[in-house]
Amino acid sequence: MRGLQISLNQTQKIRFDRALEKLESLSSKSNSNAAVTVADSIPVNFEDGVLKGHGTSERDGEIVATLCGVVERVNKLVYVRTLRARYKPETGDIIVGRVIEVAPKRWRLEINYSQDAVLMLSSMNLPDGIQRRRTAVDELNMRSIFEENDVICAEVRGFQHDGNLQLQARSQKYGKLERGQLLTIPPYLVKRRKQHFHHLEKYGIDLVLGCNGFIWVGEHVEAKDNMVEDQMSKSEQQSSVSSLNEQEHNYIPLETRQSICRTANAVRVLSVLGFNISVEVITQTVELSSSLNIDIHDMLGAEFYVLVAEAEADRRSLLTKKK
Amino acid sequence: MVGLSLGEKHFIQGGIAQDLRSDGRKRLSYRPIYVETGVIPQANGSARVKMGATEVIASVKAELGKPTSLHPDKGKVAIFVDCSPTAAPAFELFGSASAERDWLLVAAEYKTLEAVSSSTASEGSGYGCEYTAPFKMCFSFSIQSNKADGHTRGPANGGFNNAAHAPCLCFRATTYGILPDVSIWSLSAPQASNSRTRSVNPISCHMESICSTSKQTAICCSIFISYGRGGEELSAELSTSLQRCLLGGKSGAGAGIDLSSLSVVEGKMCWDLYIDGLVVCSDGNLLDALGAAIKAALTNTGIPRVQVAAGATGDEQPEVDISDEEFLQFDTSGVPVIITLTKVGKHYIVDATAEEESQMSSAISVSVNRHGHICGMTKRGGAGLDPSVILDMISVAKHVSEQLIIKLDSEIAAAEAREEE
Numbered sequence: 183m184r185g186l187q188i189s190l191n192q193t194q195k196i197r198f199d200r201a202l203e204k205l206e207s208l209s210s211k212s213n214s215n216a217a218v219t220v221a222d223s224i225p226v227n228f229e230d231g232v233l234k235g236h237g238t239s240e241r242d243g244e245i246v247a248t249l250c251g252v253v254e255r256v257n258k259l260v261y262v263r264t265l266r267a268r269y270k271p272e273t274g275d276i277i278v279g280r281v282i283e284v285a286p287k288r289w290r291l292e293i294n295y296s297q298d299a300v301l302m303l304s305s306m307n308l309p310d311g312i313q314r315r316r317t318a319v320d321e322l323n324m325r326s327i328f329e330e331n332d333v334i335c336a337e338v339r340g341f342q343h344d345g346n347l348q349l350q351a352r353s354q355k356y357g358k359l360e361r362g363q364l365l366t367i368p369p370y371l372v373k374r375r376k377q378h379f380h381h382l383e384k385y386g387i388d389l390v391l392g393c394n395g396f397i398w399v400g401e402h403v404e405a406k407d408n409m410v411e412d413q414m415s416k417s418e419q420q421s422s423v424s425s426l427n428e429q430e431h432n433y434i435p436l437e438t439r440q441s442i443c444r445t446a447n448a449v450r451v452l453s454v455l456g457f458n459i460s461v462e463v464i465t466q467t468v469e470l471s472s473s474l475n476i477d478i479h480d481m482l483g484a485e486f487y488v489l490v491a492e493a494e495a496d497r498r499s500l501l502t503k504k505k
Numbered sequence: 506m507v508g509l510s511l512g513e514k515h516f517i518q519g520g521i522a523q524d525l526r527s528d529g530r531k532r533l534s535y536r537p538i539y540v541e542t543g544v545i546p547q548a549n550g551s552a553r554v555k556m557g558a559t560e561v562i563a564s565v566k567a568e569l570g571k572p573t574s575l576h577p578d579k580g581k582v583a584i585f586v587d588c589s590p591t592a593a594p595a596f597e598l599f600g601s602a603s604a605e606r607d608w609l610l611v612a613a614e615y616k617t618l619e620a621v622s623s624s625t626a627s628e629g630s631g632y633g634c635e636y637t638a639p640f641k642m643c644f645s646f647s648i649q650s651n652k653a654d655g656h657t658r659g660p661a662n663g664g665f666n667n668a669a670h671a672p673c674l675c676f677r678a679t680t681y682g683i684l685p686d687v688s689i690w691s692l693s694a695p696q697a698s699n700s701r702t703r704s705v706n707p708i709s710c711h712m713e714s715i716c717s718t719s720k721q722t723a724i725c726c727s728i729f730i731s732y733g734r735g736g737e738e739l740s741a742e743l744s745t746s747l748q749r750c751l752l753g754g755k756s757g758a759g760a761g762i763d764l765s766s767l768s769v770v771e772g773k774m775c776w777d778l779y780i781d782g783l784v785v786c787s788d789g790n791l792l793d794a795l796g797a798a799i800k801a802a803l804t805n806t807g808i809p810r811v812q813v814a815a816g817a818t819g820d821e822q823p824e825v826d827i828s829d830e831e832f833l834q835f836d837t838s839g840v841p842v843i844i845t846l847t848k849v850g851k852h853y854i855v856d857a858t859a860e861e862e863s864q865m866s867s868a869i870s871v872s873v874n875r876h877g878h879i880c881g882m883t884k885r886g887g888a889g890l891d892p893s894v895i896l897d898m899i900s901v902a903k904h905v906s907e908q909l910i911i912k913l914d915s916e917i918a919a920a921e922a923r924e925e926e
Contacts, residue, residue: 189539189919280507292507331508360512363527400516433519443520443529450528478529483537 188484201491208498218247218262226260235261269295269369269394271347275338276378278364278392279349281328287321289328291336294369294394297347301328301336305350307357333359333398335379335390354405355379359390361434362400363446367453369395373460380461385441385468391459399446401434440478444468447481451490466493509860517864521849526861533905535856538797538912540920542805550806550835552920554798556856558788563780563798565806569825570777572768580767580775582752586743586782586795588736593787593859736784739791742885743782746792750843750872750881751799761841761872761880762803769811774825776808789859792870792883796843801917803840805924807832841874841881842909844902848890853898855905869898873906 190198218224224245226232234240237249238260247253251264271277271293279291279299289301303316303324328334336349336356351357372391380389381402390398434442448467452459470493471481480486509517520526530536536557545551550565572579751761767776780802782795810833812826847857847868854861862868867886874880879899884890890898 188537280510329511332510333513358510358512360510361516363513363516400512432515433522434516436523436525439520439523439525443525443527446527447529478525479531479534482528 188487190484190488194484194488198488198491201488201495204495205491205498208495208502216253217251218253219250220248222247224253224260224262231258233259235259237262237264266368266370269293271295271299271338271341271394272374273338273340275374275393276335276390277338277349277394278333278335278359278390278396278398279394280364280396281330281332281334284324284328284330287316287324289324289334291334291349293347293392294366294396295347297345299336299338299347299349300342301334301349301351305339305348305352307352307354328358333364335359335392335398359398359400361403362388362398362442365397365399365446365449365453367395367397367449367459369393371395371453371456371459372397373458375460377461382441382445382461382465385445386438387441387445389445389461389464391461397449397459399442399449401438401442441468443478444471444481447471447478451481451487455487455491455494457490457494463494463497466497509863513860514864517861518850521852521854521861526854527858530856532852532854533901535909535912536858538916540797540801540913540916541923542801542917542920543924549808550802550804552798552801552805552917554794554801556790556794556797557858558786559790559794560784560786561791561794561798562783562785563795563802564783565799565802566779566781567806567808568777568779569769569774569811569827572772572775576764577772578768579764580777582762582764582767582778582780584744584747584751584780584782584799586740586747586784588740588743588784588787590736591786592736592784743784743791743795746870746883747782747795747799747843749883750792750796750870751841753880761839761874763836763839766836767808769825770813774813778806787859789857789862790845793843793845793856796841796872797913800837800840800842800913801920803835803837804917805921806835808835809833839874841872842906842913843870843872844906844909845870846898846902848886848888848894848898853901869895869902871899871902871906873903873910875910877903877906879903 224238224247226245232245234245237247237251238245239248240246245260247262249262249264251262254261254263277293277299279293281289282292282298283290287303289303290298291301293299303320306327308314308316308320309327334351334357336351337353339348339350342348372393372395374393375391378391378393380391381387382389386402388398388400388402392398445464445468448464448471449459452463452467457463467490470489471478471486474489476486517527521532524532526532528536539555541553543551544553544562545564548564549567551563553560553562570581572581753761767778769775780799782798784791784795810828812828814825844855845857845868846853846855847862847865849857849861849864849866857865857868865886866888867884867890869890870883870885871879872881882899884895
């Protein structure tokens with residue numbers, strides 16, 4: 183991790199360094215010969231024509247790396263992939279984004295990428311669930327679906343001809359995320375998996391691991407079936423908006439809130455330590471903290487960082503032993 | 506700071522009401538504080554303080570100066586704060602550096618250089634021409650957003666939509682040769698951009714100057730595009746709050762820093778302390794962090810020992826010998842700490858993050874010293890407060906200050922020990 187700025191006392195430092203050494207020894211067994219630094223020459227079979235991709239350049243007849251990373255070869259293409267790269271969207275990625283603009287027939291979302299993503303009105307389910315052509319009235323009512331600064335989870339549909347990133351949110355599980363908090367972590371820590379939506383039943387919370395590094399931790403919300411609950415939801419919405427004073431009764435119950443904060447702190451600790459974020463690691467960290475009766479705020483203290491590093495080292499050594 | 510959705514705001518307010526904030530803290534607990542001293546070796550004293558993501562650096566420089574006639578037996582202390590443009594997007598500064606990144610100079614056209622009342626014919630072209638005074642120069646240029654997605658996103662919420670953040674165009678012309686006697690630059694108002702199309706239209710501007718100079722001048726122009734007010738307002742506000750909290754009133758009464766210890770020769774020479782604060786990263790609660798950094802920097806300050814030559818008479822400046830090796834540690838037992846209480850809904854919190862501060866109705870910063878006495882107070886925020894609420898907040902601040910002073914002293918001692926290693 184870059185510059186862990188936490189004051190550790192002597193014993194903690196020793197334990198921490200030991201855990202890090204153990205992790206390093208476990209990981210270096212994998213293909214370290216593929217790793218290059220700047221100005222390393224890349225071994226290439228010159229008999230086939232070679233395409234020089236990103237991160238390479240030709241020097242004195244040799245192919246030399248211009249980035250620090252891992253060499254990847256795809257047929258004749260040779261390129262260097264950096265380890266801490268900016269988020270690179272691929273079709274089918276689940277991402278969490280924030281609306282920054284409501285434009286004609288589309289919403290613009292910020293997704294921690296070099297440009298903003300676009301969610302078309304036609305790629306979004308209408309509140310009443312009917313499949314129909316979007317009319318001008320729908321366009322005027324876009325704000326009732328998503329407003330500025332709303333947090334939304336969606337799926338990457340693809341790139342347009344002009345390079346814009348398009349999203350779609352057609353399924354029930356996509357849509358606005360309320361009643362929770364959004365965390366930002368470096369995108370390279372979230373690997374692509376089969377599942378990015380997790381419902382932790384034990385704690386009653388929803389966890390969405392966006393591939394772009396935005397993680398949503400919130401109260402569990404049942405995926406509503408729009409067709410059935412059309413009438414009921416409309417009346418509910420009206421009453422909830424009018425009763426601003428009764429918002430206190432709508433606050434998330436304390437138990438759920440504690441789980442949300444514990445999970446969020448676990449994600450923060452793991453991201454600072456630079457460990458890959460996945461549901462298993464997060465739940466293990468949360469269980470570790472509750473089993474040791476560590477106060478939620480103390481999870482961000484020095485002692486817990488050391489404990490998490492040690493636990494991760496133990497977990498990885500178990501995994502390699504199993505193999 | 507990015508905006509927050511309604512659900513997130515509700516979550517934050519609910520957390521504060523239920524005494525469990527987003528990172529698990531109670532209402533009256535601080536984030537972990539990390540102190541580092543001696544970060545600037547050229548200064549007499551310096552410190553860096555991190556409270557969560559908020560990071561500030563304070564430095565103290567001591568110079569010999571003359572005391573004011575009102576207080577001949579006291580030294581002087583000046584506090585300045587600067588918000589670095591890297592701290593938060595809202596502080597994105599004035600200057601062509603950021604302007605080049607966000608705004609592209611599309612066309613700069615040097616229109617005319619004509620003599621207003623010509624006595625000799627104009628000659629030459631371009632910038633270096635010979636005229637007799639007065640002459641008029643028109644310069645027109647237009648700027649356009651340079652963002653990849655082609656949309657303006659200025660500080661806070663977008664380019665020209667928010668008048669407070671509209672870029673103001675400044676024009677600076679340096680004349681080589683003889684400076685014009687009178688130059689009046691008048692800027693015609695830039696075309697208001699259509700908020701719909703936002704940034705695709707370039708903004709054009711027309712400037713005129715009437716210079717009266719009779720010699721040859723070569724006019725070299727640089728265009729300065731500045732964004733809104735940036736961090737200047739915040740820097741000024743922080744500086745005045747710190748001065749009020751640490752230095753007391755104009756008469757010097759109630760100062761947290763003992764100024765009479767800075768006097769060298771009464772009436773003739775004293776130490777001037779220049780305390781500079783730099784906000785490196787802003788995530789809320791800047792005042793507390795700056796107060797802690799200044800306290801740590803003062804603890805780290807070594808003032809050189811001064812030996813005054815005996816026998817100085819009358820108005821003469823006495824000769825002094827400033828030692829390079831012996832240093833006197835500044836006495837910081839009386840320096841107060843600043844506690845900021847932010848009121849969100851019905852409850853107060855201490856050490857608010859930037860998200861929590863966006864939900865605040867008002868905030869009070871109280872500086873309390875070791876003996877539990879209040880040295881200064883500032884109130885921020887648009888909402889009014891009932892006097893009973895203010896008294897309650899002050900008593901809460903006093904209660905919190907006891908633990909904070911102990912914590913801060915131990916962190917500063919640990920930092921000094923680390924520095925010595």
